[in-house]
Each structure stands twice: as C-alpha cells, then as structure tokens.
Amino acid sequence: MTPRAALRRPRRASARRWVRRTAGAALGTQLFTAAGLLALDSIRRRGRPEREFPRAPARALPVPGGEVRVYTYGEDLFEDMLADIDAAQERVYFETFIWKGDEVGGRFRDALVAAHERGVEVYVVFDEFANLVVPRSFYASLPDGIHVLRHPLVSGGPAFFMPHNWGRNHRKLLVVDDEAAYVGGYNIGGLYATKWRDTHARFAGEIVVELENAFVDYWNEQGGKPLLPQPRRRTWSRTTRVHRNVPVDYVYPIRNMYLEAIDRAQDRIYLTQAYFIPDTAFTRSLVNAARRGVDVRIIVPHYSNHIVADWLSRVGYHKLLRAGVRLLRFENAMVHAKTATIDGVWSTIGTANIDRLSLAGNFEVNMEVLDASVAEHLERVFALDSGNCTELTLEEWTERPLINRVTEGILSPWRPLL
Incomplete structure (x- = not known):
C-alpha cells in the first residue's frame, strides 16, 4: 500500500463517521420534534368541548x-x-x-x-x-x-x-x-x-x-x-367514471384525473381535503390556475387527527398563498372529505387524499362526475363549510412565529414520504 493510499483510508473512515453522526442527529431532531408536536396536540385535545358543525341534508x-x-x-x-x-x-x-x-x-x-x-x-x-x-x-x-x-x-x-x-x-x-x-x-x-x-x-x-x-x-x-x-x-x-389506484399494477389514475381537471379550469376550483400534501407538479398546477385568474379555494382542517401531517401540509402554503390560492381552515371538527368541484361542471367524490400515500401508494377509488346538478350541490356544500372556516392570509402566514418556521424546516424532509 502506498503512503498516499494509507492516508486516504482514515480520511474516508472519518468522513463516513461524520455522515453517520450528522444523519443520526438530523433524524433524532426530526423524531424529537414530531414527538413534541404529538404531545402538544394531546394536551390541546383534552377537555375540548364538542361543537356542532354545519351540514347539508342528504x-x-x-x-x-x-x-x-x-x-x-x-x-x-x-x-x-x-x-x-x-x-x-x-x-x-x-x-x-x-x-x-x-x-x-x-x-x-x-x-x-x-x-x-x-x-x-x-x-x-x-x-x-x-x-x-x-x-x-x-x-x-x-x-x-x-x-x-x-x-x-x-x-x-x-x-x-x-x-x-x-x-x-x-x-x-x-x-x-x-x-x-x-x-x-x-x-x-x-x-x-x-x-x-x-x-x-x-x-x-x-x-x-x-x-x-x-x-x-x-x-x-x-x-x-x-x-x-x-x-x-x-x-x-358519459357522465360518471370510476378511477382506481392499483399499486401492485403501478396504476395511479386519480392523480392524473385531478391534474387534467385543474388544467382545464377557467373559472373556479373548490377543493376539500383532509390531508393536503401535494407534490411539486400538483402544487404547480394549482398555482398556474390561480395565476391565470381561476378562483382557487381549498378547505383543510385547522387541526386534523394527524398533527404531523398538518405541519407537513403547511410547508407548501407560501407558494399557494403568494399565487392567490385561498386556504380555508375548518374549525372545531375534523374535516375528512376528499372532494372537488370545478367550473360548475366537473366533480369528484372518493377515498383519495391529495398526498403521496393516496396518489402514489394506496388502493383508492374516486368517482368522476360530469354533471351540473352534482357540481352545483357540491358548491353549496362548499359554501356551507366555508362558513365554518377561518381564512389564512398571506400576511398572517408571512408573520408566523420563528419557531413555526423552524419546525416546518425540520420536518420538511418527511414530506415526500406522506
């Protein structure tokens, strides 16, 4: 072994140790942060009174x-x-x-x-x-x-x-x-x-x-x-179609269904989502719609039953708000719906969330409906739900506390997983 090679070996070993320690520290920080959020959420839920939320009759x-x-x-x-x-x-x-x-x-x-x-x-x-x-x-x-x-x-x-x-x-x-x-x-x-x-x-x-x-x-x-x-x-x-995600066959049509419909939107897009963690392409599609003048509104839970998912969702809020997308936070109850309606024509009701687990992971079923009466009804439901929401503005988001920004940054590497 040459002297130069002999010197390289301890340097490589030292670099590997540094990488392992850094990765371990990052993972430990993420786990500690997630555990802290779960603990705080548990405290927040204690003694919280049950409240009525608006609902449309069947x-x-x-x-x-x-x-x-x-x-x-x-x-x-x-x-x-x-x-x-x-x-x-x-x-x-x-x-x-x-x-x-x-x-x-x-x-x-x-x-x-x-x-x-x-x-x-x-x-x-x-x-x-x-x-x-x-x-x-x-x-x-x-x-x-x-x-x-x-x-x-x-x-x-x-x-x-x-x-x-x-x-x-x-x-x-x-x-x-x-x-x-x-x-x-x-x-x-x-x-x-x-x-x-x-x-x-x-x-x-x-x-x-x-x-x-x-x-x-x-x-x-x-x-x-x-x-x-x-x-x-x-x-x-010609009115109603079934879209099924079948992961064992690498078939994920629900994501493409959404992207195609959003790309066609000319007037309004109303989304209601339990866990809203869109990927880059999905976010870009919504941003482009808002920038071409489409009224894009999204209802999400203010606090869902998965607090870490809430924080991962917030990582992408700035791009949406800056483009003019309106984010409405449902209050006092968990909103678990997975629905959308566009331009008074197109609607979907199903099981898939807008996140990686649903759009590129799980077995899911969504119905796509091209019918004005269904779209009109879902718009009325959306308006009713909006009355139970508080809107998050770009100004409020920009002025959020530093600890919130740090927490989002720590957890953001998990976003592609969910």
Missing part, C-alpha cells in the same frame, strides 16, 4: 342513467347503508379501511350476519393494519359463511420490500345487488357518525356495475376465496 340528484345521493353527515349515511344491506336479496360487497368494534361497527356486523342468514352472499374486505387496535374477537364473530379478505400487514411475498407492495387498502365501498353502490371518505365507527365532517355518495342506476367491478377486481387479484364472477354487463357512461 340529497338525491338525478344524473343520466341513474341518481347520486350526497351525504355530509355520518348518521344519515350509516342509516341508509344499513337499510340497503337489510334489503339485499342476492349479494353484499362491503369494503372499508377502518371498521371500529364499537356500537356503530356492531350494527354493520349484525346487518351483514342477518343478510347472510337469509341467504345473501356476503363478501367483506378490511385493512389489517388500520384495524390493529380493534379486538380480534369482533371479526371472529362473523360466521364462516361470510367471505372475509383482510388486506395483509405485509404483502408481495419475497418481493415485499418493493414499494408497490406497501399500499394499504384505503377504499370505502358498499355494493348491494344491482341497486346501490356507496363510495367516499367515511370509515365505519361511532366517531365518524357525528363528530367528523366527511362526504360520501350513493350511486343508483347504470354506474353501480362499475363499482361492483372495482370490488370484484380487487377481491380476485388479492386472492379472495371464492373467486367472484365478473359483472355480466358494463357501461360506457
């Missing part, structure tokens, strides 16, 4: 080939879902991200069991990870004749380390016979019945078969037993 809207009923209050939605399950004659496809083992969750379990006992074929899907805190006995009480598929904690077999196998099943679907299909943001549980502001839709008519097909495809591709037959008929609806 309303049925005729569309070509069927009907759309929009729900903004969980109790109303759950009653209609249970009524449809009780009326089922042939089959029920039930899929949810979270299924709480509380009173509301028990009502759904009992309705599914009753349907099975009267001869209805019942198929159930839920996400294993999202329900780790639910007692196993709750699901064990389902009789053997009900077909259950748990989206596993780890999937992909030997290829589990590949990112396309990491997606959770974040979908919320209910399909009953050929009569009704539900999709939206609501999980199943008492919390969501009265305390969260969310949006769901019930579809009747020709589009039901498309949501049925979405369930069947997932069930069969994920190894559900027995295999389900494909629907005998499909539809080429």
